Amino acid sequence: MTDNQHPQRLGLAHKNAISPPKAAGNSVATQPLTVVSPRYYGRWISLLVALALVVMVAHSMITNPNFAWATVGKYLFSLTILQGLWVTVWLTLVIMALAIVLSVILAVMRLSPNPLFSGFSRGYIWFFRGTPVLVQLIFWYNLAALYPTFSISLPFMPVIYTSSMNDLITPWTAAILGLGLNEAAYMAEIIRAGIASVDDGQQEAARALGMQKTQWLRRIILPQAVPFIIPPTGNQVIGMLKSTSLVSVISLSDLLYSAQAIYSRTYENIPLLxxxxxxxxxxxxxxxxxxxKVERYFQKGKRR
Known part of the structure; x- marks a missing residue:
């Protein structure tokens, strides 16, 4: 009988050919493995160095009498300082509200197929991003040098209202216009990027349903773009809070100006700063x- 007539013998031979050889002893196979945890020596060394530096800096700040911590505690809750803090927070909220409204309009104009709207938005962003915000702030504050009076009238009609520009452009007005118009240019690019992040198919589907441009922009595009807009907008709000310190140059009593007003009398610059x-x-x-918290709210239902 040939080998073809013995399938069991062939199967056994094939099994013996592919099966790995057994270990000589069972002691090695049954011995448990020892797990060695990694030792991050570099991390511990860097941590110790960082702690040493922190301790050195803290010790220097505490023991150095020039910091005048007693004076810091004296003026920390001063009424003048707290009023300046309120002015800073109020300016930040008003300026960012103005900037967000203007930036949405500018972003939509930038994405518009109308070359007039798109060109105006590009020119606005180019100008306000290309000039220093401090220069813009001082320019608005001194606008009366260019236009001493402010008038409202219809074409070929008598003047309806006229007023002095100095009465109109107060330090508050100059601060809101100078910082708000500048911030709108930066926020417009953030919102434009957020709108561009939404898939074009969403817009096409909204148009297929017969929605007008304002409808699909308000109901479809902007809600999907908000999660991408929130993080950079939060950074801009924090940056604006610090940028309001520039209004001290036009004598607006924000937090920095209030501190300056105190140390101009007491000559204690460092503690007030x-x-x-x-x-x-x-x-x-x-x-x-x-x-x-706002980011987590708008990120609901999304996987990171």
Missing amino acids: IVACIWYLVATTVLSVIQS
């Missing part, structure tokens, strides 16, 4: 917490 820094840190920390 530390007080201002502490309150700026507190305000930015609160805004960071609010930003994280």
Whole structure:
């Protein structure tokens, strides 16, 4: 009988050919493996170095009498400082509200197929991003040098209203216009990028359903773009809180100007600047917490 007539013998031979050889002893196979945890020596060394530096800096700040921590505690909750803090927070909220409204309009105009709208938006962004915000702030404050009076009238009709430009452009008005118009240029690019992140098929589907442009923009595109817009917008709000310190150059009593007003009398510059820094840190920390909560709210239902 040939080998083809013995399939069992062939199967057994094939099994013996592919099966691995057994270990000589069972002691090696049954011995448990020892897991050795990694040792991150570099991390521990860097941690010790960082702690040593922190301790050195803290010791220097505490023992150095020039910091005048007693003076810092004296003026930390001063009424003048707290009023300046309120002015800073109020300016930040008003300026960002104005900037967000203008930026949505500018972003939509930038994406418009109309060359007039798109060109105006590009020119606005080019100008306000290309000039320093401090220069813009001082320019608005001195607008009366160019236009002493402000008038409202219809073409070929008598003047309806006229007023002095100095009465119209107060430090508050100059601060809101100077910072708000500049911030709108940056926010317009953020919102434009957020709108561009939405798939084009969403817009095509909305048009196929017969929606007008304002409808699909408000109901379809912007809700999907908001999760991409929130993080950079939060950063801009925090940046604006610190940028409001520029209004001190036009004598607006914000947090920095209030600190300057005190140390101009007491000549205690460093303690009052530390007080201002502490309150700026507190305000930015609160805004960071609010930003994280808003981000989590709009990220519901999404996988990271």
